[in-house]
Amino acid sequence: MSEGLLRLHSLGEAALVCELPAPATLAQQQRIWALAAEAMQWRGVQEVLPGMNNLSLLFDPVQIDVVELEMQVLSAWPQLAAAGIQGRQIEIPVAYGGESGPDLAEVARHTGLSPAEVVKRHSAGDYVVYLLGFLPGFAFMGGLAPELATPRRKEPRVAVPARSVGIGGEQTGIYPLVSPGGWQLIGRTSLEMFDPGAAEPTRLRPGDRVRFVVESMEA
């Protein structure tokens, strides 16, 4: 792990982006989470927002000067353990194919695998939540088997049903809510992914480890 490579950029007068060079790796992302946890303890830091390979710190410039914050980041960074946070293990039951996963056939065609094989490999994966974004509780996950990568649909859907499980490029994820979306839908879970009234409004958090469990499958 090279040390001096964390780059800092202002995002307006009240946010600081800390960015690592590509490619994103789990080890780098774990240090991002560790920095996020540390920075939340600092005076003037109001919110931390992990991205893919980067972290935005939202701060109150009245309480802390941006230069002081930059120095704090740069002095904390080399001391952060790469081990990072221990994510929880979460199982997501999925009904694959059929009406729940209308693009399963398209993913099979693109990958040259049978639909059953796509399901087998997707549900065999060990996924990690890198960050939440796009929608409340929408998890960007790493760990998709490379052979399952499938480009987004040319025509995005106007309304992807809530709880749909999809593949978009080299990523897989779950739509927590009805939303427009271009990912290939291969299944659907029965679990609510977002409940604004709950103490923990999102089922997934950055750092969680996810497994998809086959609940049913229709070719």
Place this chain on the structure above:
Amino acid sequence: MAASAGLTILRPGMLASVQDLGRPGHRQLGICPGGALDTLALTIANRLAGNPDGAAGLELTMGGCEIRFEVPTRIALAGDDFGATLDGVPLWPCWSLPVAAGQVLKLAGANRSALKAGLRTWLAVAGGIEVPLVLGSRSTDLKAGFGGHQGRALKKGDKLALGPPALDGQQMARRPFGVRAPDPGRGGDGATVLRVMPGPEFEQFTIASREALWGGSWRLTPQSNRMGSRLEGFELRRRRAVDMLSSGVIPGTIQVPPSGQPIILMGDAQTTGGYPRIGVVIRADLWKLAQAPLNGRLRLQQVDSAQALAAWDERRRYLSQVAQGLVCAGWIVPAQNPPQGERSDAD
């Protein structure tokens, strides 16, 4: 919730929703801060209605709306007035006035005030709009469908309850009075001038693009909404189109999608994005954008962090003048219960 109705929406206009100062603090779960797009306007309207700054009000878009008050109360409008009348009598933005049960507030359509066109209006009512707090806020998250009134935009016939007002009977009935409205400082050509700090990817853009960002004139297109204000003008290009990984975005972030036409993210924008961020509108100028008329001109002016902080101080100074003025005039300034996070203007 069977609370008695304080007001009824007779006509919502293009988009009406319940908003307060937003729900910061949950971005890492993908939850946007939302809230009134012009927190300055909502704050002033609330103070004039005898409310704490963080009380929920209504955000109204492009006039064309009618609201009937079912109880005697006190209201204030801020933002564009769209030729507002109360039972046919004109009223002004940044005025505090008593309302009798049964009176109807009407905002004309956008064309009626084309000469000094704006986009949005904020209405505060004594006691605030009473809807459940969700994740610390009463704001409507229209995209995710929660908060506000049933998690959605207001419809004809919706009845909204009001919270307990801080005003006594005498204060409630007091003659109308007002404060100086903040000045959007539009240039001689009517263009809205927004001060902008260069964003994290600014240097990746071609010199021509960087010059055009500051030197060009931009049109605010009608495709704009609470998620983003879409601009049209010079096609902004990067020297090399390198792929970007998802990274944090905040209201005011100017993203440049492959079309080269910038989008300034607003309160309901997603929390992370994958487009280069050429600039960020400073916090003190976001309210001007929330009020800038569709198809109107915008100019972007480069500033640094020190200038951005000075502009925020100026805003705090204005709000503190408003508070002092109200106290001198014998008006109440309720104890603040500022929302957590960066959007509070309480001094």
